[in-house]
Amino acid sequence: MEQQVRLRYAPSPTGAQHLGGIRTALYNFLFVKKLGGKLILRIEDTDQARYVPGAEEYVINSCKWAGIEFDEGVHIGGPYAPYRQSERKDLYRKFADELIEKGHAYYAFDTPEQLEEMRNRMMAQGNPSPAYDHITRQYMQNSVALSKDEVDLRLKNGEPYVIRIKMPRNEEIKFHDLIRGWVTFNSSQLDDKVLFKSDGMPTYHLANVVDDYLMKITHVVRGEEWLPSAPTHVMTYKMFGWEDVMPSFAHLPLILKPEGNGKLSKRDGDKYGFPLYALDWKEQSISGLKEKGFLPEAFINFIAFLGWNPGTEQEVFTKEELIAAFSFERIGKSGARFDPEKAKWFNQQHIKLKTGEELANLLIPYLEQKNITFDLEYLVKVCNVMKDRAVFIPDLYEAGTYFFQDIASYDEDTIRKKWKVEKREIFVNLINKIESITNFTEPEIEATVKLFMKENNIGMGEIMPILRLALAGGLQGPPVFATMDVLGKNISVARLHKSIKIFDNFQ
């Protein structure tokens, strides 16, 4: 019988999680949904020095907004609780001890100063990257180099120590990566990583392997920055005798900065004039795509395409479609640069997919924040006529403020260009005609105005810009008749009358 697919997203709460982090969560989610498995949210907070309060909530909220749902995790519990490594602290020690008993790990008493000295000495000898490895360990303060009596004494005296993995010499470590295929390392190149710190906490390397084992994780999907330490993890599984249940690995290509070199980093913040995060986090001076007016559907669609593609020409995907189309085989191997322009296009596409009602509901929080009052039914109408003109949600309002308040300012240059005094009388007649419409709807208005133009033998170009100017103050916007329909008869007519007075100033 097939083992149930279980994946985990395991961020460390050291700051705001950017696009890359959410993309990792998303790929985990898509795969789990496609295969009907479980997704776990585990918090890897073994480094108390780097802990940032609020980071955990930020991750949870970001995922929630993006529509990434978990089946188990720190925020919802589950059969393998607790899901926060700091709360699992007591359970790691015995695994470290087990490795020591098996001869796969050892105590190391070296102080930070001694380690520093070792590195300086080796660098002075021409070694640019000194490592605590199978050679170095023989000359250091540890239970491999020291006598048993000495070690026992130090332990008895309560000397601080760490537990290091005893990486074997010259062994080939080969593992299959779902994205990269077979990857090979030689154990002699690997160092004796610390598994258990002197503060009583495990390091990532131990906690990660132990928890994945305990939580029956079947696939480890994480960023490419983990590839160099993957062989250490593979070796750890082997040392525990867990090879038969070792998860599959998938190391994702990194997301690169919009400009310049390097991977996207937590410290990139807002420096590109475009949010690189899902949500605002004011205390950390971080602004989010949500607050910018991104739709979560567009957000996941876009980040999914950063490194993955379906192999077809379809680009606009709903969440369900992404789940159906997703596979690791179609993830690329090279890093992808984040492109704000393409991101905007995705948002525009998803806005077009929404109904006026849906858009109105998304716009409401923005309007409330700006203290703009509105009628829901009216708002829906505005959204319907504005949606082809919006890239971000606030554009629905910002590109058509004249739907909500008096015209703030008229485009004077255009008035000078389009307004002809000799047409004044005919324009007044047209206004009267419009005022006489009883059924004030787009088709009615259009029929009336067009009939008027025909009777008076005037062209569209002579009258439409004037109407638009009178109703919207400028030359952009939805079709004039639709605009009047939305505005309603009272306001439309009032603005037309008022415009005459304004135009009169431009003889």
Place this chain on the structure above:
RNA sequence: GGCCCGUUCAUCUAGGGGUUAGGAUACAAGAUUUUCAUUCUUGGUACAGGGGUUCGAUUCCCCUACGGGCUACCA
């Protein structure tokens, strides 16, 4: 420096021993629209370089270059 992973238009990418190397974004031009936006049409720009293997290489192999990651009692 060492180890590992990469390299197709400006960007995201498809493709794969013989193709006019395809799509999308951005950009430009045109059409539609009374305007803007939408939509549609058209256009330019890409297989990092050098060696092999082969009748033939962008595709397979090697080397070089370039890019990236890692190189902590951080994850």
